Amino acid sequence: MRDKTQANSAAPGEGLIRAGAIVFILGAVATVVTVAPLFLGTTPFPTYMFWLSMLMGVGFAISGAGLLRSISAQRAQARGAAAGG
Numbered sequence: 001m002r003d004k005t006q007a008n009s010a011a012p013g014e015g016l017i018r019a020g021a022i023v024f025i026l027g028a029v030a031t032v033v034t035v036a037p038l039f040l041g042t043t044p045f046p047t048y049m050f051w052l053s054m055l056m057g058v059g060f061a062i063s064g065a066g067l068l069r070s071i072s073a074q075r076a077q078a079r080g081a082a083a084g085g
């Protein structure tokens with residue numbers, strides 16, 4: 001029974017997926033803040049705000065890496081169960 005995953009334990013890659021989601025949301029907020037002056041007719045924000053908008057892509061990549069890590073761990077676990085069992 002010790003080899004079974006507990007219901008409340010984090011799976012491999014889950015932390016990366018959560019971190020990627022947070023970074024993605026920060027990038028989405030930065031994008032909305034950056035684009036808003038274009039529609040409101042006010043002065044645009046400085047260039048660094050456009051760079052902060054790139055966090056959406058970075059967050060997506062981090063989440064993708066976490067997803068691949070999770071898939072890899074599940075495949076290894078399935079291989080181990082098939083070989084041992």
